[in-house]
Amino acid sequence: MAGQGMRLDRLVCEAAGLTRKQARAAIAAGRVCAGGAVCKMPDARPDPAAVTLDGAPLLWRPFVYIMLNKPAGVVSASRDTRAQTVTDLLGGAFARRQLFPAGRLDKDSTGLVLLTDDGALAHDILSPGRHVPKVYEVTLDTPLTAQMRAGFAAGVTLADGTVLAPAEAEPAGPDPCRARVVLRQGVYHQIKRMFGVYGAGVVALHRVAIGPLALDPALAPGQWRELTEEELAVLQK
Numbered sequence: 542m543a544g545q546g547m548r549l550d551r552l553v554c555e556a557a558g559l560t561r562k563q564a565r566a567a568i569a570a571g572r573v574c575a576g577g578a579v580c581k582m583p584d585a586r587p588d589p590a591a592v593t594l595d596g597a598p599l600l601w602r603p604f605v606y607i608m609l610n611k612p613a614g615v616v617s618a619s620r621d622t623r624a625q626t627v628t629d630l631l632g633g634a635f636a637r638r639q640l641f642p643a644g645r646l647d648k649d650s651t652g653l654v655l656l657t658d659d660g661a662l663a664h665d666i667l668s669p670g671r672h673v674p675k676v677y678e679v680t681l682d683t684p685l686t687a688q689m690r691a692g693f694a695a696g697v698t699l700a701d702g703t704v705l706a707p708a709e710a711e712p713a714g715p716d717p718c719r720a721r722v723v724l725r726q727g728v729y730h731q732i733k734r735m736f737g738v739y740g741a742g743v744v745a746l747h748r749v750a751i752g753p754l755a756l757d758p759a760l761a762p763g764q765w766r767e768l769t770e771e772e773l774a775v776l777q778k
């Protein structure tokens with residue numbers, strides 16, 4: 542639902558990450574203003590841009606976009622009955638929004654995960670027809686070879702006969718076992734299976750970019766932040 546016309550209690554709950562009960566309590570306590578005046582009516586439908594909680598603007602937005610540095614051992618899903626998930630790492634922030642990861646990383650992989658509730662943007666990023674490049678730093682248990690690089694460029698045929706689109710595998714720094722891999726499609730365990738064709742095992746896999754969106758190096762494993770307006774604008778292009 543667009544923010545304009547949304548009930549005040551829902552607006553406060555979604556924008557401030559409160560439960561509906563907590564939002565109603567904040568409204569009843571006079572902590573919420575609309576257009577500069579205290580508003581105690583939970584069913585009021587004010588301009589979202591003019592609503593404050595404890596004097597601070599609520600900054601309601603139709604969608605939320607978060608970049609997260611996924612640590613190993615965390616599942617790229619919204620919910621999991623056993624393992625910790627990427628949404629668990631938000632620690633209750635945006636609890637009222639239905640955030641999901643736009644593209645998965647394996648449980649043992651690390652790096653950039655984009656969490657959003659914008660289904661259209663996620664679809665655009667993941668759509669095979671869009672060929673959005675995803676960039677990975679990969680550590681192998683054997684040196685990267687010219688044969689692997691040429692095979693990736695031509696399009697690897699997996700053990701089950703699946704023919705993959707051309708990809709890139711280039712040396713990454715002085716360590717011969719480290720590679721920078723660029724994929725433009727998303728097949729389950731793709732990089733591990735591609736290197737597996739050459740008898741190479743993946744020791745570590747870290748995603749550093751999704752299209753123009755680069756993982757912020759200031760984010761330690763498990764940390765996250767919302768995208769800046771500039772990051773979102775280039776991602777939406």
Ligand code: URA
Pocket residue numbers: 645646647648650729730731732733734746
């Ligand atoms: N390819 C893989 O094998 N694993 C990932 O997590 C991402 C790409």
